[in-house]
Amino acid sequence: MADKLPCDAVIVENVGAKKQGANKFQRTDAMLNLIEPMLGLDKTQGQTGHIRVQPGGMIFVTGNPRDTIRYPTVNDEGKVGPRYNWVQSTADPDIYLGYLKDKPVPVLASGTDVVVTPATLMGDGTLKGGV
Amino acid sequence: MAASKVQANWTDVSHGSVDITRVASVSFDTGGSIQSFMGDDDRYPTLVANLSNQPKGSVTSADTATLMGIATGTIADFTATHKDAIGATGGNIIYTFVNAVAENTQTSGNHGAFGSATFTFVGYSADGQTNPLSFTRA
Numbered sequence: 001m002a003d004k005l006p007c008d009a010v011i012v013e014n015v016g017a018k019k020q021g022a023n024k025f026q027r028t029d030a031m032l033n034l035i036e037p038m039l040g041l042d043k044t045q046g047q048t049g050h051i052r053v054q055p056g057g058m059i060f061v062t063g064n065p066r067d068t069i070r071y072p073t074v075n076d077e078g079k080v081g082p083r084y085n086w087v088q089s090t091a092d093p094d095i096y097l098g099y100l101k102d103k104p105v106p107v108l109a110s111g112t113d114v115v116v117t118p119a120t121l122m123g124d125g126t127l128k129g130g131v
Numbered sequence: 132m133a134a135s136k137v138q139a140n141w142t143d144v145s146h147g148s149v150d151i152t153r154v155a156s157v158s159f160d161t162g163g164s165i166q167s168f169m170g171d172d173d174r175y176p177t178l179v180a181n182l183s184n185q186p187k188g189s190v191t192s193a194d195t196a197t198l199m200g201i202a203t204g205t206i207a208d209f210t211a212t213h214k215d216a217i218g219a220t221g222g223n224i225i226y227t228f229v230n231a232v233a234e235n236t237q238t239s240g241n242h243g244a245f246g247s248a249t250f251t252f253v254g255y256s257a258d259g260q261t262n263p264l265s266f267t268r269a
Contacts, residue, residue, distance in 0.1 A: 025136040025215075025224060028268045050227060050265035055163070055181045065208070065227040065265040072257035127260050 003089050004113070006040025009067065009098030010049075011086065011118045013058045018094070035061050038089075038097065055127055058120040070125040082125030085115045134222025138213040144190060146231060146252070147207025149200070153193035155247060157211045159226060159264055162186040186264050187253045188228055195238045195248040205233040209252060212269070223269045230255045230263050 012018065012035070020030040032049045041047035041063050050065040060069055071079040084098030096118045117123050144151040162185035167176035188209060192198055209231035215222025231252040240246030254263035 023136055025134070025138065025222060025268060028224065028266065029136075032268060046269075048225075048267040048269065050267050052262035052265045053161075054260075054262055055184060060261060066229050066257075068256070068258040068261040070258035070260050073259055074257075125258075125260065 003038070003087075003091060003097055004099075005038055005097075007038055007087075007097035008062065008100045008103075009069075009084050010035045010038055010061045011058055011096040011098065011120070012061070013094045013096075013118065013120055015057055015059050031059070032061075038095075039063055054120070056120050058118070069121070069127075082121075086118055086121075087113050088116050132217065132219045134219040135216040136222050137216040138222070138224055139216040140214050141211055142214055143210065143212040143225075144192075145211075146201060146209045146233070146250070147205070149197060149207070151190055151192055151194060151197055151250075154190060154211075155193065156191045157188070157213075157226075158190075159188045159228065160186065161262075161264065184262075185253065186228070186262065187234075187251065188231065188264075189249055189251040191247055191249045193245055193247050195240075195246050198236045198248040198250040199238055201233045201236060201250060203233050203235065207231060207233075221269070224266055225269050226264065226266050228252070228254055228264045230257065 019027040021027040036043060036049045039049055041049055049061045049063060052060045054060055070081060071083050083101060085101055086096045086098050089095040089097055120128055122128055141154045141157050144154050163181060164183055165179055166182050168178040169176050209228040211226050213224040231254050234251045234253050236248055236250045238248035256263050
């Protein structure tokens with residue numbers, strides 16, 4: 001079954017094996033060329049993914065640099081926990097596709113997708129500790 | 132002209148609505164720290180963990196008035212573009228440091244030399260988990 005795209009966020013684990021290129025620009029470009037289509041971002045329109053390198057080595061990528069993995073600690077609606085439903089990509093088990101929980105029409109309506117927790121996150125969306 | 136894909140010099144540096152020009156340097160620090168645990172009869176750490184990170188950054192500019200005008204405690208997004216070394220399109224790295232809280236500005240100038248100021252800031256994460264520093268390319 002193909003991945004449902006676009007999604008709202010992407011987590012990539014084991015990034016070291018995927019980074020290609022001799023310098024920061026080339027590695028960034030390679031990762032974003034892989035991820036931006038998943039997010040529905042069109043580079044030719046100036047839409048780019050923003051990469052956060054997280055402790056433990058995974059990266060969190062969205063189209064807006066202000067996006068967060070969990071709901072902000074302070075928010076008007078009092079929401080807590082993960083902002084996204086995460087589904088493991090069928091193309092690469094190191095890639096998790098995030099779908100905003102707040103969307104009015106659930107993306108994961110087919111009943112065939114299994115919402116999982118990325119290996120680098122706890123069930124409540126906090127980062128796993130350790131090195 | 133193909134991008135060199137090596138970066139040199141900065142442009143489009145700003146803290147919120149404050150544009151910062153005459154930039155001599157920009158730095159970002161992920162602020163990672165490691166803690167080691169030893170107990171019982173351990174002679175070496177038996178556990179090493181990254182328990183906290185305190186990202187920060189700074190910018191040094193000859194535009195001392197602008198930097199000195201940023202009040203301590205001001206919260207804004209800090210952005211800076213590290214340019215392609217030969218100025219080619221498509222070789223820039225753009226950094227965005229959200230929730231950058233102005234910490235301090237220090238300025239100095241020696242006789243017979245250009246004056247400069249260094250503005251430092253620290254960042255916080257809205258959810259406590261997401262790195263406030265992100266980057267992309269353009």
